[in-house]
Amino acid sequence: MFLGIDLGTSEVKLLLLDSAGHIVGTAGSALTLSSPESLWSEQEPANWWTATQDAVAKLRAAHPMAFAAIHGIGLSGQMHGAVLLDEADAVLRPAILWNDGRSHAECEELTAAAPRLHDIAGNLAMPGFTAPKLLWVKKHEPDIFERVKSVLLPKDWLRLQLTGDKVSDPSDAAGTLWLDVARRDWSDELLASCDLTRAQMPRLVEASEPSGVLKPELAKAWGLAPEVIVAGGAGDNAASAIGIGATQPGDGFISLGTSGVLFVVNDRYRPNPASAVHAFCHALPQRWHQMSVMLSAASCLRWFCTLVGADEATLLAELASFSPNDSAVNAPIFLPYLAGERTPHNDPFAPGVFHGLKAQTTRAHCTYAVLEGVTFGLADGLDALRAAGTQVHQLSLVGGGSRSHFWAQLIADAVKVDIVLHTGSEAGGALGAARLGWLACGGAIDAVCTRPPVAALFSPDPQRHARLAPRLARFRDLYQRLRGA
Template identity: 50%
Template sequence: MYIGLDLGTSGLKGILIDDAQRVLAEATAPLTVTRPAPGWSEQAPTDWVLAAEAVLGELAAYGLGSVRGIGLSGHMHGATLLDAANTVLRPCILWNDTRAHLEAAALDADPRFRAVTGNIVFPGFTAPKLVWVARHEPEIFEKVAKVLLPKDYLRLWLTGEHAGDMSDAAGTSWLDTGARGWSSGLLDATGMSLSQMPRLVEGSEVSGVLRPEIAARFGLPAGVVVAGGGGDNAASGIGVGVVKAGQAFVSLGTSGVLFAANDGYQPDPATAVHTFCHALPGTWHQMGVILAATDALNWFARLAGTAAAGLTADLGALRGPGSTRFLPYLGGERTPLNDAAVRGAFIGLDHATDQQAATRAVLEGVTFAIADCRDALAATGTRIDSLLAVGGGSRSDYWLAAIATALDTPVSLPVAGDFGGAFGAARLGMMAATGGGAELATPPEIARVIEPVAALVPAFAEGHARYRDARDAIRALA
């Protein structure tokens, strides 16, 4: 058996799988975020340990005596600061914390960062947060002996090891993403050193062995290995079997992600595409990220005074885009705009615009934002041959038909089940324990495929062009 632990922003999830990769048990523990100032977002690392204890305690009821490996996944970019005694120095600054936007802009202006990391330095990344701490909390900065990403603090608790993996480290702005190792030059540029970084292993490799006292407490055998694991999206890619060039998935959650695997390293920071190491050796992945997917539909549902599911239930067969357009930039946008200040809009409203028309416009707006991500990925040379859909928004057939038609690519829906970060982490734990590799990260069984509506492909291409025109006009007015 193998355990996967996925540290999310709102909760920690654990699953237990057998040798056939069937899910035997699962457990979750909630987590909260504190916001002590506008734009700040923090969590106490000790809360992660308490959540892990609760999850492992619940899984232990199933019996963990046959567990051989544990894999870890977690939200990326968080700055977990430890002193020489491994004491946490301050709450972890999370991925969605924007306090370091000035520091990020300054680092991004240094051409070395894009050249070495293959990415824009976004405010949520780890390196600018440490520059912020150095400027605003110098007494804490002086005590920093180790900087760990969130899931790697759980690894420290599990194994006593300071270790991380390349897929997660790629989101720090300190990794030479092509060489898959820390960049001493970028660390020096932010007042940091190699000694303050954890050692790196591949996501499918052994990072350490479970401490005997943890094993005894939860009924685990001696010698359980802990895999390197992965950042949340890389682990999700392992979970849905997106590990080879041409494979991709679209995630319709609160935010939206178009994730594509690559066999080589092909960055293009100007596109605002994230180019990161994947959780398997010799592989990379790219992501187009939009900040409001189901969040945009939920926003409109609140405005309309109804449930989001009710809005999409009676839309009928897919229609071509109407005159009403929606820009889903409710809190800025990542790919391809890299614009924290841009905001959303309805355009082309008229007397005929009713609730259904507005709902279709919202779905189309998110769809065209995903098409923007597809175009940004294509600009880097990344291809998409197959596309899976996951996340809450994938329950809407209308939305999936719109995406399939706008991208002119069939969209496959997995059978019911959890193929996210926790499942991917469990798979990585299995690889570390057995010496297995990509062959264990098979795609899930497909329940059905949503085909593009061929007759509407030209209409959606024209609608996407009008969307881009509206996007550019709104940005010009800002």
Template identity: 50%
Template sequence: MYLGIDLGTSAVKVIVIDDEGQLLAQKSASLSVQNPHPLFSEQDPHQWWQATDQAVRALRDDVDLADVKGIGLSGQMHGATLLDSAGEVLRPAILWNDGRSAEQCRQLEAQVPDSRIRTGNLMMPGFTAPKLLWVRQHEPELFKQVKHVLLPKDYLRYKMTGQFASDMSDAAGTMWLNLKNRDWDDTLLAATGLTREQMPKLYEGPEITGTLNPDIAQAWAMKTVPVVAGGGDNAAGALGVGITKPGQAMLSLGTSGVYFAVTDGVYGNPEAALHSFCHALPDRWHLMSVILSAASCLDWIAKITNYADVATMLSELEQSAPVQHNVIFLPYLSGERTPHNDPNATGVFFGLTHQSNRLSLVQAVLEGVSFAMADGIQAMHECGYQSDEITLIGGGAQSAYWRQLLADVLNLPLTYRSGGDIGPALGAARLAMLGCHPDSSIESCCPKPELLATYTPDLSRHQQLHQRRETFKALYPCVKELF
């Protein structure tokens, strides 16, 4: 058996798969996010570890963890986790959707004019490097104590193994990695006042980074098994649904929304706020568009319209969707990345009338997130990338109504496969399998899961939605200066 651990924003998910890749058990433990000031988004790393420990211990009710051969890690990207020389956490981790460091982004790009060539990306507040420059400037005494900088999942690795290590896909999201060389970039590190001695050792996703500490192994009723490098949540999620080769792509509807496409080299369109990162597999990269609020918009609208939960809300919408409505929603509840790179952007409802009701708002939210995803895919097409197949994953993809809506908005066929709701944890477990069996092929360890449904766009519906999308696209430039 193989254990996959996915450190998300709202929860830690852990799964166990067997040698055939079949899911044997899964557990989760919730996490909370703190927003102490406008644009701030933070979490306590101690809570990550407590939740992980709780979830793994709960697995013992369903499977004998003594049979686990290896562990893989996945997690939310970009988070700045700062430790001192004793390995103690110095401050709450600054998360991927934190927008405080826009000015530091401008400073870093001015200081390293070719940073976009080195990293393949536009410097954004969500990335790790500008966060460290913010800490250096606003918390100088704390910055002097920083001995280790870790990404969120790699803090779990440190707690599990005592090793400071990371993988290429997660490291690519820091803006300290030279994308072509797959190595830390000393110039970019120096621009934030750091050296490579403060950074974790780099590995490819399936490589073994250490073994489980004996005390942790005993507490989890496991052996001192190897822990592989793993991958950032999107790269691991792609492996969970068999997205391993150029031409394959996925659309992930999690807290954020991601369009992820595998490439055989470094491609990019930084000006459109597209991301070009390493994949969690050797010698492979990927392009990615990201919107910061996707399924999280559904949680928000369900709460403020007084639905019991998102499932109830979507069920009612599917039964009584408004045939005609003119409400448009900009889904920028946490700012936005692709294509606007605007941490100050906020959510907007436009076109409300006396006839608007809560289902009008819910429909507008689903459409608004879908339109924002279409913006990212359009940016990808404009830089010359086309995919052969797009697979839907993530918690939001569990809604058949939303899956069809996305196909109609994008005017593209979409597939939905089993395991999409646990993609990152499954990908992490698959990387553990690869690490324990290095002679195995990637395709045998990371096959495409069972096809559950295919969604073909409805042309007449697409034309109706296209008209609303034109209004959606025109709205942001009109209100941008008001944010």
């Protein structure tokens, strides 16, 4: 048995996988965000560990015999977060997360201080990345910066609790702006630009390699045998790719989670920072990937549910008989930039907007506009990838948003690409993490990283695409008109 632990933004998810590749069970425990000031997004690492322990208890109670047979654990986690530790490995302040926008000024400072940043790291300096966060701490919390002995990414802090070891992997480390992405190793040059050294960074292993073993006292408390291997693990998107079998060049997927991600596998390092496209290491050796990221995706729908006091299922049910012609006439345009935006705008100040409300506008129109706005953001990301030379003809859909067939068809129509749903696609990074645990225990890539069965296929409809085209043009024009306002 193999356990996948996915440390997300809104939930810690656990998945139990058997040696035939079947999902035995899942469990989760919710997390909350803290935003003490505008543009800030933080979490207490201690809450990640509490949630993990809670989810372990649930999974163990539901599947006691299978859980006891675990001999490999894989990790997946939200990328870019800065967990700062002192000499005694105590957390110095709340973790600054991937969707935190406070360090926009430090991005400019980093770009000036590291002239080769784009060549080495393959990415623009954006507030979401880890390096600008440390420059912000250095400037605004110098007493804390002086005490920083180690900097860990979220999943790697969780690994520290599991194994006692400080280790990361290239796929996650690539999102720090301190990694030489082509060489898959820390860059002393980029670290020095932040007054840091590799001594403050975790050791690197490939995502599919062993990183350590579960602490004996923890293995005993969880009812597991000694010497349970913990894999290097991966950033959430690279782990999701492993979960749906996206391992070969040209394989790709869309993730509709808190953020929206469009991910395509490459056989070499292909940076294109000018289009705000990310070039990262994949979770397998000698594999890289390009990625576009929008900071708010399925989280836009959760936000709207809270706003109108209705659950997601109710709102989506209201779209069952929704007319595309009606949407073109009465639905507003929605800009999904509730936390700013990355690809293609790199604009932490981009606002969320409903534009074009009328007396005839209903709640269903606004729900439709939210789904459409996120879809149009994905279309912008795909255009950026295409401009970087990436071609795709089919994309898998994963994450919580993949439960909506209406949304899947809307995406297919907007981007003119076949969208595929796989059985268990909502498992996302947790399945990939479990598979990485399997690989670390000696599993073969071809046997482990198979594509799950196809549950549904959504092909683009030319007429619906034509109806969406003028609304996409209005969507893009609205952002440009509001930029900097």
